[in-house]
Amino acid sequence: MPTFNPLVETLAAPPIPSVFAWGRSYDGRSGPMIDLSQAVPGYPAHPDMLALLAECAGSTTYTGYGPIEGETVLREAYAAHVSEICGAAIGAGNIHVTAGCNQAFICAAMAIAGAGDSVLMTNPYYFNQETTLAMLGVKTRFAACDPDNGFLPDVASIADAITPDVRALALVSPNNPTGAIYPADLLGTIFDLCRDRGIWLILDETYRDFLPEGMSCAHDLFGRAGWEETLIGLYSFSKSFCIPGHRLGAITAGSAVVEQVAKIMDNLQICPPRSAQAAVARALPLLADWRAENRREIARRALAMKAAMAELSLWQIGAIGAYFAFVRHPFETASSSQVAEQLAKRAGVLCLPGVYFGAGQERYLRFAFANADAATIGLLPARLSGFDLA
Amino acid sequence: MPTFNPLVETLAAPPIPSVFAWGRSYDGRSGPMIDLSQAVPGYPAHPDMLALLAECAGSTTYTGYGPIEGETVLREAYAAHVSEICGAAIGAGNIHVTAGCNQAFICAAMAIAGAGDSVLMTNPYYFNQETTLAMLGVKTRFAACDPDNGFLPDVASIADAITPDVRALALVSPNNPTGAIYPADLLGTIFDLCRDRGIWLILDETYRDFLPEGMSCAHDLFGRAGWEETLIGLYSFSKSFCIPGHRLGAITAGSAVVEQVAKIMDNLQICPPRSAQAAVARALPLLADWRAENRREIARRALAMKAAMAELSLWQIGAIGAYFAFVRHPFETASSSQVAEQLAKRAGVLCLPGVYFGAGQERYLRFAFANADAATIGLLPARLSGFDLA
Numbered sequence: 001m002p003t004f005n006p007l008v009e010t011l012a013a014p015p016i017p018s019v020f021a022w023g024r025s026y027d028g029r030s031g032p033m034i035d036l037s038q039a040v041p042g043y044p045a046h047p048d049m050l051a052l053l054a055e056c057a058g059s060t061t062y063t064g065y066g067p068i069e070g071e072t073v074l075r076e077a078y079a080a081h082v083s084e085i086c087g088a089a090i091g092a093g094n095i096h097v098t099a100g101c102n103q104a105f106i107c108a109a110m111a112i113a114g115a116g117d118s119v120l121m122t123n124p125y126y127f128n129q130e131t132t133l134a135m136l137g138v139k140t141r142f143a144a145c146d147p148d149n150g151f152l153p154d155v156a157s158i159a160d161a162i163t164p165d166v167r168a169l170a171l172v173s174p175n176n177p178t179g180a181i182y183p184a185d186l187l188g189t190i191f192d193l194c195r196d197r198g199i200w201l202i203l204d205e206t207y208r209d210f211l212p213e214g215m216s217c218a219h220d221l222f223g224r225a226g227w228e229e230t231l232i233g234l235y236s237f238s239k240s241f242c243i244p245g246h247r248l249g250a251i252t253a254g255s256a257v258v259e260q261v262a263k264i265m266d267n268l269q270i271c272p273p274r275s276a277q278a279a280v281a282r283a284l285p286l287l288a289d290w291r292a293e294n295r296r297e298i299a300r301r302a303l304a305m306k307a308a309m310a311e312l313s314l315w316q317i318g319a320i321g322a323y324f325a326f327v328r329h330p331f332e333t334a335s336s337s338q339v340a341e342q343l344a345k346r347a348g349v350l351c352l353p354g355v356y357f358g359a360g361q362e363r364y365l366r367f368a369f370a371n372a373d374a375a376t377i378g379l380l381p382a383r384l385s386g387f388d389l390a
Numbered sequence: 391m392p393t394f395n396p397l398v399e400t401l402a403a404p405p406i407p408s409v410f411a412w413g414r415s416y417d418g419r420s421g422p423m424i425d426l427s428q429a430v431p432g433y434p435a436h437p438d439m440l441a442l443l444a445e446c447a448g449s450t451t452y453t454g455y456g457p458i459e460g461e462t463v464l465r466e467a468y469a470a471h472v473s474e475i476c477g478a479a480i481g482a483g484n485i486h487v488t489a490g491c492n493q494a495f496i497c498a499a500m501a502i503a504g505a506g507d508s509v510l511m512t513n514p515y516y517f518n519q520e521t522t523l524a525m526l527g528v529k530t531r532f533a534a535c536d537p538d539n540g541f542l543p544d545v546a547s548i549a550d551a552i553t554p555d556v557r558a559l560a561l562v563s564p565n566n567p568t569g570a571i572y573p574a575d576l577l578g579t580i581f582d583l584c585r586d587r588g589i590w591l592i593l594d595e596t597y598r599d600f601l602p603e604g605m606s607c608a609h610d611l612f613g614r615a616g617w618e619e620t621l622i623g624l625y626s627f628s629k630s631f632c633i634p635g636h637r638l639g640a641i642t643a644g645s646a647v648v649e650q651v652a653k654i655m656d657n658l659q660i661c662p663p664r665s666a667q668a669a670v671a672r673a674l675p676l677l678a679d680w681r682a683e684n685r686r687e688i689a690r691r692a693l694a695m696k697a698a699m700a701e702l703s704l705w706q707i708g709a710i711g712a713y714f715a716f717v718r719h720p721f722e723t724a725s726s727s728q729v730a731e732q733l734a735k736r737a738g739v740l741c742l743p744g745v746y747f748g749a750g751q752e753r754y755l756r757f758a759f760a761n762a763d764a765a766t767i768g769l770l771p772a773r774l775s776g777f778d779l780a
Binding site: 001004017 | 391398401404443446447449452453456492504505507526558634647650654656664665
């Protein structure tokens with residue numbers, strides 16, 4: 001048998017399905033499974049969203065190939081939205097629609113780095129970004145986020161890690177897995193550093209719509225002069241509109257970046273799936289209030305999560321923010337995978353081991369609290385307080 | 391400004407949009423534009439297909455993330471379909487659904503080759519396969535197809551071109567751009583060659599559903615013992631169901647290949663768009679008769695194309711088959727781009743220059759005759775007979 005690409009063959013299997021397998025072997029002894037594993041909204045899409053998806057999918061208007069960069073209506077609607085929330089002047093030409101934010105990341109990564117180049121990430125990091133780079137032969141370097149500083153990235157560590165082979169820094173804010181929301185001044189300082197050192201800043205804002213109320217955009221970067229020459233913004237429509245199955249994300253960048261990404265996307269997929277784009281273009285203004293209410297709901301869940309963890313003296317929140325909490329478990333000598341597996345199988349709490357997000361994260365677990373309502377989150381103290389490793 | 395990945399930056403812009411631009415500057419002097427450019431069906435999707443797409447897109451069942459490898463219903467339905475038409479025993483575990491056949495190709499390519507490896511292609515080739523490999527840093531080698539042999543690949547040329555760095559041979563049959571249908575015994579011989587030389591055979595059968603009637607599968611390869619260790623089949627639902635905008639394709643391969651592709655797809659897109667998968671799973675048996683009639687319709691268009699070209703003494707069909715004709719134009723010293731541009735702007739005939747499909751193809755144009763009905767194709771002799779370069 002001919003061989004496989006070793007960069008792919010040596011990748012670990014995708015982590016989420018193996019976590020689901022742990023969940024399936026839970027016998028229900030502690031009550032219904034509390035699923036805090038995958039970053040999916042714990043409430044359904046709005047009926048109007050579903051009606052728009054149905055209307056557009058049933059139309060011949062979207063059966064043919066569409067523009068590589070995405071439907072003009074969505075590029076315009078999303079550019080207007082970003083301009084409004086970020087106080088910036090983003091145009092449709094700054095937007096490239098993708099089939100989800102993972103695809104936005106691989107397109108951005110391929111546009112700026114090839115095999116042998118390096119991309120700098122934080123530790124912890126979003127695992128699919130690391131595996132994406134690995135399978136492309138792009139090397140990764142890491143700047144550690146200090147748990148004692150709420151897992152915020154450290155500017156000096158980043159500066160030190162920008163060696164000549166580094167083409168970009170990849171950040172996620174609000175962060176996956178920690179939930180940490182990077183403050184505007186920190187993002188501004190990091191932006192300046194990247195610009196001064198001549199590297200790209202890839203900023204994944206998948207969870208932007210779940211920032212605290214009144215904080216519609218976490219930073220002013222899209223409004224800075226010359227932002228197009230440093231910043232590549234990534235976004236997902238999956239979480240905000242509760243439609244990850246329809247695969248829709250976007251890149252916000254300079255037109256020169258969009259031009260490079262279009263060449264990649266033409267090879268990857270010709271165009272993003274069309275009918276969902278048309279539907280979301282209409283939903284974007286239409287469902288603004290519903291999305292604002294969801295923002296408040298996720299904030300309530302974050303409060304419930306904090307309250308739940310406060311009842312547990314041995315468990316500690318390392319960071320919490322939009323969507324995720326990165327929680328320190330009490331088992332000093334156990335691996336995070338051991339703890340997560342046993343939590344799933346015996347306590348009926350499904351979460352992801354810290355080690356999935358980086359070496360040295362064995363003491364942590366990622367709780368995607370956005371998946372569960374406040375009442376369900378309130379069950380955590382009972383589940384966790386009596387839990388011990390078998 | 392930080393730099394781009396030179397492998398992407400040096401790629402030419404996607405060719406189809408520039409051809410559309412030629413079309414837009416046609417003033418209508420010779421009558422309505424005859425669009426033979428992009429490989430899209432010239433008739434609409436079936437109303438039942440649209441109804442299924444609408445029903446599934448409007449359902450909450452498909453809003454969440456789905457299996458990376460694709461919806462089980464589609465994997466099962468397509469496996470049953472391939473098993474039936476190819477007389478083979480393909481299971482759902484042999485199928486990986488993708489967002490279109492370009493994505494199937496890049497997944498197959500990444501699974502078996504990395505930067506610095508080589509993949510062998512024919513010349514002419516489908517341009518997106520060449521640019522996909524180029525942007526990944528995978529080198530390409532070419533085995534020429536002889537125009538005097540209907541552009542069929544030559545086994546001896548392929549054997550000579552399999553140097554130690556070659557990891558796979560990529561074939562397209564029925565071919566894009568030539569339309570040539572590779573005979574079963576030729577494919578069998580090439581399969582044996584690839585197996586004996588220890589390389590993968592990636593066989594793109596996007597146009598399989600438009601083989602001549604009675605020829606449901608062009609070969610017996612999926613029924614051969616040990617096929618999984620050599621063959622990776624690619625397919626598109628776009629052409630057959632007239633839904634390219636919904637982006638749906640599939641890989642048929644051994645489970646070991648599917649496992650590698652799942653790791654790639656998880657990074658690329660997490661899962662293919664879900665609702666269209668569910669819709670096509672139901673349409674696959676339901677629209678069998680409609681698809682059979684379309685096969686006959688495309689055959690009628692091929693006959694019309696042959697008849698039209700027979701009226702033109704200076705123009706000559708190099709190859710013709712399912713969907714495409716590769717036509718030799720009469721202008722010895724002109725480039726194929728010059729001819730295609732002037733045909734578009736002055737004769738109102740939109741087609742692709744041969745050079746898009748490989749060096750040395752300057753005398754040829756690709757006519758995607760499937761886009762136009764027989765009556766429209768019948769207008770070609772009048773348009774072409776009086777045509778000369780400006």
